[in-house]
Amino acid sequence: MKEKNNKTHTQHRAKTKNLIIIGVLGLLIVVAFMISMNTGFIKLTPLEVIRTLFGLGTEKQHLILFEFRLPRIIIAVLVGMGLAVSGCVLQGISRNALADPGILGINAGAGLAVMLFISFFPSTAATPVFLLPVLAFFGAGVTAVIIYSLAYKRHEGISPMRLLLTGVAVAAGISSAMIVLTLRLSPENYQFVATWLAGSIWGSNWKFVLSLLPWILVLIPFVFSKARVLNVLNLGDLTATGLGASIEKERRILLAAAVGLAGASVSVSGGIGFVGLIGPHLARQLVGSRHQFLIPAAALTGGLLVLVADTLGRWILQPSEIPAGIVVAVIGAPYFLYLLSRLKD
Amino acid sequence: MLNNKKRNGIMSSFLVLSLSLAGCSDSGENVTQTKDNEKKPATEELSTERILTDAMGHEVTIPANPKHIIASYLEDNLVALGITPAAQWSINDGAGLQDYLQVYLKDVPTIPSELPFEVVASFTPDLIIMSSAQEVEGSKYDQYAKIAPTYVVEVENNSDWREKLLSVGEIFEKTDEAKQVLEVYEKKATESKKIIQDSIGSESAAAIWLVNNNFYIVSENVSSGAVLYGDLGLSTPSVVKEISSTATGNWSAISLERLAELDADHIFLINSDKGNGAEMLKDPVWQNIPAVKNGHIYEYGAETSWLYSGVIANTQIIDGVVESLTK
Numbered sequence: 001m002k003e004k005n006n007k008t009h010t011q012h013r014a015k016t017k018n019l020i021i022i023g024v025l026g027l028l029i030v031v032a033f034m035i036s037m038n039t040g041f042i043k044l045t046p047l048e049v050i051r052t053l054f055g056l057g058t059e060k061q062h063l064i065l066f067e068f069r070l071p072r073i074i075i076a077v078l079v080g081m082g083l084a085v086s087g088c089v090l091q092g093i094s095r096n097a098l099a100d101p102g103i104l105g106i107n108a109g110a111g112l113a114v115m116l117f118i119s120f121f122p123s124t125a126a127t128p129v130f131l132l133p134v135l136a137f138f139g140a141g142v143t144a145v146i147i148y149s150l151a152y153k154r155h156e157g158i159s160p161m162r163l164l165l166t167g168v169a170v171a172a173g174i175s176s177a178m179i180v181l182t183l184r185l186s187p188e189n190y191q192f193v194a195t196w197l198a199g200s201i202w203g204s205n206w207k208f209v210l211s212l213l214p215w216i217l218v219l220i221p222f223v224f225s226k227a228r229v230l231n232v233l234n235l236g237d238l239t240a241t242g243l244g245a246s247i248e249k250e251r252r253i254l255l256a257a258a259v260g261l262a263g264a265s266v267s268v269s270g271g272i273g274f275v276g277l278i279g280p281h282l283a284r285q286l287v288g289s290r291h292q293f294l295i296p297a298a299a300l301t302g303g304l305l306v307l308v309a310d311t312l313g314r315w316i317l318q319p320s321e322i323p324a325g326i327v328v329a330v331i332g333a334p335y336f337l338y339l340l341s342r343l344k345d
Numbered sequence: 346m347l348n349n350k351k352r353n354g355i356m357s358s359f360l361v362l363s364l365s366l367a368g369c370s371d372s373g374e375n376v377t378q379t380k381d382n383e384k385k386p387a388t389e390e391l392s393t394e395r396i397l398t399d400a401m402g403h404e405v406t407i408p409a410n411p412k413h414i415i416a417s418y419l420e421d422n423l424v425a426l427g428i429t430p431a432a433q434w435s436i437n438d439g440a441g442l443q444d445y446l447q448v449y450l451k452d453v454p455t456i457p458s459e460l461p462f463e464v465v466a467s468f469t470p471d472l473i474i475m476s477s478a479q480e481v482e483g484s485k486y487d488q489y490a491k492i493a494p495t496y497v498v499e500v501e502n503n504s505d506w507r508e509k510l511l512s513v514g515e516i517f518e519k520t521d522e523a524k525q526v527l528e529v530y531e532k533k534a535t536e537s538k539k540i541i542q543d544s545i546g547s548e549s550a551a552a553i554w555l556v557n558n559n560f561y562i563v564s565e566n567v568s569s570g571a572v573l574y575g576d577l578g579l580s581t582p583s584v585v586k587e588i589s590s591t592a593t594g595n596w597s598a599i600s601l602e603r604l605a606e607l608d609a610d611h612i613f614l615i616n617s618d619k620g621n622g623a624e625m626l627k628d629p630v631w632q633n634i635p636a637v638k639n640g641h642i643y644e645y646g647a648e649t650s651w652l653y654s655g656v657i658a659n660t661q662i663i664d665g666v667v668e669s670l671t672k
């Protein structure tokens with residue numbers, strides 16, 4: 001009896017600690033948000049930013065904050081969240097620390113769909129923006145189905161390792177298809193696609209926010225509601241089946257959710273890699289691997305990561321801008337190598 | 346000169362559309378414009394605010410006497426019409442400029458070619474002109490339009506600089522000036538054509554661009570090719586004709602082996618590799634091209650106007666060609 005009490009007590013303590021960490025992450029996003037609002041070619045003092053936020057700024061300040069900086073900041077946070085949660089789910093269902101929508105070829109699939117669209121309907125100026133997430137989801141979905149069916153074996157189901165290897169192979173194939181396609185593009189379209197592929201979110205506006213928001217608002221809570229299932233899947237297929245989870249079905253549903261999140265995010269942000277990998281990893285180090293905490297923590301870490309990357313990218317080489325994807329990659333690549341080196345041991 | 350007939354048709358229908366001028370409009374959308382106008386001195390000049398329809402179908406309110414204009418990569422046209430823009434196109438943090446225009450744009454600050462919103466806004470322009478729809482891709486148009494009225498000149502970036510000049514002239518109510526500039530150009534071209542024919546007869550020529558150790562050759566009907574073969578009537582070498590028929594851009598990559606077959610009597614070489622030693626020019630294959638062997642090669646730096654298109658660029662090209670071929 002006493003022992004049990006103790007156990008719930010430590011559990012309770014861990015829970016409080018995790019909630020505090022999640023709260024701190026949320027606070028950091030707010031801080032990054034304020035800094036990002038202050039960062040840009042046109043200098044605004046923090047006071048001016050606050051005045052403008054409350055509707056007291058000049059017309060120009062209003063324009064800069066509400067039309068140029070704010071949508072971009074929101075997009076950065078949403079994309080970060082989407083990719084990180086997607087990565088979190090993929091790592092959960094594949095039980096592989098290296099799974100990530102980028103590595104699995106889902107980003108590439110979404111990118112290919114968007115690129116095909118751009119090359120066949122060149123004047124995207126007239127393209128309804130909300131179509132892009134749908135297209136990207138379609139591309140990501142097709143890729144996921146291909147990977148899944150290639151990795152599936154009738155009696156063994158999906159082995160996590162095979163899922164990952166197939167993903168890497170398919171991603172390589174799609175990337176080369178994209179390169180072939182870029183060769184056929186006109187220089188102007190190529191420029192657009194190149195910036196898009198580099199993961200620049202500089203063209204973002206409220207329309208992009210509106211086209212991405214529903215996906216994030218529906219899918220992240222959905223994934224969160226499946227936190228228990230993810231915990232069980234983490235124990236391995238045999239244990240999970242023993243505990244009564246219908247593994248393949250749950251895995252498929254979660255995979256679809258992960259694909260949706262990644263596809264929608266990639267459609268507005270372009271190729272921002274590594275967030276889906278690093279976000280969940282950092283979060284796991286902070287709050288452990290129980291998905292009830294891991295998912296919100298990963299979402300916040302991912303959002304913070306992309307927001308900071310985009311802010312840095314706007315600040316380093318003013319007035320030119322470094323695409324957020326490249327900044328994330330610069331931070332992400334060393335971390336990825338570090339992960340790999342630890343895995344070897 | 347008669348290329349792009351279809352496009353001309355489309356463009357002229359746009360022009361007709363654009364002609365449907367309106368005086369002052371007081372619809373809600375124009376609030377910012379009217380405000381901008383208030384800032385201006387009260388000296389009422391002849392022109393008034395007009396509404397034009399741009400190539401993408403936007404109704405654009407062109408302010409009366411715009412003062413701060415951003416028209417990135419259209420500077421040639423502005424300068425030709427006597428207009429100084431508020432900022433000029435640049436790449437690599439202002440390191441890359443349209444060098445040939447710097448006589449006219451010496452004191453004009455630079456703006457990155459990708460036109461970041463905030464940088465554009467920092468110039469408080471009262472009119473933004475975009476050369477093609479690609480620059481406002483992904484619904485960026487709406488955001489630029491919030492900074493200032495934004496006029497898109499073309500849907501696809503085509504190579505007809507004459508149409509571009511006329512469109513820009515139309516925006517500033519300078520159609521007559523634009524036509525005049527064109528007349529002067531055509532006259533100069535005709536005269537130069539005669540001078541060249543007197544000097545070299547019907548010999549052929551090609552323009553080759555060397556950059557990063559790669560050769561590119563200009564197509565027959567675009568960019569400086571349109572000047573050489575169209576305006577100046579130089580004969581087109583068969584290699585150029587062949588390449589032009591499949592070319593996608595203005596300049597097409599050409600291998601050294603293919604260059605060896607180049608049957609041009611004269612070569613205009615635009616050398617962007619000057620600082621880097623230009624190893625390719627020491628290659629025996631290059632050395633054995635007939636025009637090179639005969640010394641009929643004329644070298645120009647990357648700062649010349651050969652890589653650009655526009656009335657000023659082309660006039661400078663013509664001056665260069667005449668000088669080179671009448672030595």
